[in-house]
Amino acid sequence: MPPEILVVGAGMIVHDQILPSLYHLQRLGRIGEIAVCATRHESVRKLAEAEILRRAFPGQRFRMYPDAPGEPRDELYREAIARLAPRNMVMVAVPDHLHYEVILEALRHGQHVCAAKPLVLEARQGEEIAEEARRRGLLAAAEYHKRFDGRSLMARRAYREGRFGEFRLGTACLLEKWHYRRSNFANWMTAENSDAFTYIGCHYVDLVHFITGLEPRAVSVYGILDRFPNGNQGYLWSDARVIWSNGACLNVQNGLGFPDAAPGANTQGLTLYCQGAEGGALIAHSDQYRGLQYAYTDPPAYAEPSPDYFQYVDVGGPGLAPVGYGYRSIEAIVTAAIRVNSGECQVEEIDRAGLLATAANSGYNDRVIEAARASIRQGGREVSIPRPV
Ligand SMILES: NC(=O)c1ccc[n+]([C@@H]2O[C@H](COP(=O)([O-])OP(=O)(O)OC[C@H]3O[C@@H](n4cnc5c(N)ncnc54)[C@H](O)[C@@H]3O)[C@@H](O)[C@H]2O)c1
Structure with a gap:
């Protein structure tokens, strides 16, 4: 059935x-x-x-x-x-x-x-x-x-085959459009429940583990308190630093603040600098600009839609x-x-x-988020993440 x-x-x-x-x-x-x-x-x-x-x-x-x-x-x-x-x-x-x-x-x-x-x-x-x-x-x-974006699976396979060497330094960002502040988020993505990193930064922390197999060991998250239009307070901008089990460092910036007038549904991407025995290696994904530039007449607008996340197509x-x-x-x-x-x-x-x-294989995400929530409340103090028992 x-x-x-x-x-x-x-x-x-x-x-x-x-x-x-x-x-x-x-x-x-x-x-x-x-x-x-x-x-x-x-x-x-x-x-x-x-x-x-x-x-x-x-x-x-x-x-x-x-x-x-x-x-x-x-x-x-x-x-x-x-x-x-x-x-x-x-x-x-x-x-x-x-x-x-x-x-x-x-x-x-x-x-x-x-x-x-x-x-x-x-x-x-x-x-x-x-x-x-x-x-x-x-x-x-x-x-x-x-994880089901073909580029994540490509990077994962090549990383695990050793073709990128070892991840050392990286940056990632995911900023949603400003108008999210006017959505139902204003009722729950408030300072006591969540923050920009917890809500969307977790995607890239998960992805770095998914690609590299490394585990996060410490996190510090600096958040900026701002007001939703309904007056509720939230950490609507955040800057996180995640230290990994091999000493690598990932910076993750998140926010509900990408300009509504900007093209694309958001801005996002990941860059990992890696090193092998004889030189450097690079993984750089522009996850927002995927090569499409559309200008419509009705109504007049310019857009950079992503064909990769979710689209409806007519296949008969x-x-x-x-x-x-x-x-x-x-x-x-x-x-x-x-x-x-x-x-x-x-x-x-x-x-x-x-x-x-x-739940059994991704406890590192829960540990990062718990540590991140503690860090953001303390102005970005580094909080270490205990190894799993
Ligand atoms: N990129 C992503 O992966 C992504 C994007 C958006 C949201 N999310 C996640 O999805 C979840 C929902 O987000 P959303 O954007 O749909 O939020 P939303 O505010 O648009 O919707 C929340 C929904 O939960 C319902 N709800 C609240 N309390 C409930 C209860 N007790 N019983 C039944 N329904 C209840 C509300 O009625 C509302 O329909 C969040 O955890 C969010 O982080 C993930």
């Missing part, structure tokens, strides 16, 4: 990546029914009526929780999870600081889990999730879609098909759960292969 999927959360990432990927997998017969749970009916209704989703997936529907307007229901996801038969799957796409509770609830009900990054904000929580998943033979994955219908590493990442995680259910592979093999970030 193809698994049913319950998505908890109905915000931006569900609209932009998760739901269209699931609809496509449903169209291919790889998954069964889809349900989406938010706290308010209006949120799921808006998602159901989203124009691009209706156009791309004509006739496809999901079950809505709540199914009618009323008071917000923060705990409704527990009922939705309880209704699933064991060994289906829960996709967790609520704000960062709420992941832990939802993930554990899903695992305790025997569900495979895929959580939007970051998995959790504390190392202990990640360990608890890994243990719960291991005991029950369930997949608990964090969705780090940059019905509707439109999603392409890109955003889709491939969801597909890979769902496929892994299906293979575990069919007995084709064990969760431990997935942990060992290291292609998917699981």
Whole structure:
């Protein structure tokens, strides 16, 4: 039986990546029914009526929780999870600081889990999730879609073949557009819950491990407190320094502040300077400018769209098909759960292969984030990251 999927959360990432990927997998017969749970009916209704989703997936529907307007229901996801038969799957796409509770609830009900990054904000929580998943033979994955960008996989393979030598110094950045400040983020990406590094810097920390296999050992994060338009305070700019297990150093800059007028959906990229026995080596990825320059007439605008993350294309219908590493990442995680259910592979093999970030094999992300949150509150003091036990 193809698994049913319950998505908890109905915000931006569900609209932009998760739901269209699931609809496509449903169209291919790889998954069964889809349900989406938010706290308010209006949120799921808006998602159901989203124009691009209706156009791309004509006739496809999901079950809505709540199914009618009323008071917000923060705990409704527990009922939705309880209704699933064991060994289906829960996709967790609520704000960062709420992941832990939802993930554990899903695992305790025997569900495979895929959580939007970051998995959790504390190392202990990640360990608890890994243990719960291991005991029950369930997949608990964090969705780090940059891993499924072909360039990340190319760099990983060549690095692990020794072709780049050893990583020494690097820089990465990911700055989202200024207008993110006016989104629902203003309600939760506040100083007490998150910061620019925790929200988006984690992508490049994960990627450096994914490529090199190195482990982070210390982090310092300097954050600048700023106000969202609704008056809430958040660390909307951050500058992080991550020291790795071989002494290498990565600088990561993040923010919600890339100009709205600038081309591209954001600015992002990674440069790693490496050294071999006889000379230097370089990995440099422009992850925002991917070679496309479009100027439209209606309305007049210049853009540099990325064909690689997530696009809808017409490949003969019905509707439109999603392409890109955003889709491939969801597909890979769902496929892994299906293979575990069919007995084709064990969760431990997935942990060992290291292609998917699981709670068991990516605890370094949780440790970095816990240390980063401590550092940013102390003005950027270096916080060391304990080695895993
Ligand atoms: N590049 C990426 O990988 C990427 C991008 C965006 C977001 N994310 C991650 O995805 C998660 C969600 O982010 P978003 O951008 O969609 O945020 P968002 O603010 O747009 O949406 C959050 C959603 O969670 C729902 N929610 C909150 N509490 C809930 C509860 N108790 N029960 C059910 N639903 C609840 C809200 O109703 C809302 O629909 C975050 O962890 C974020 O860091 C990842």
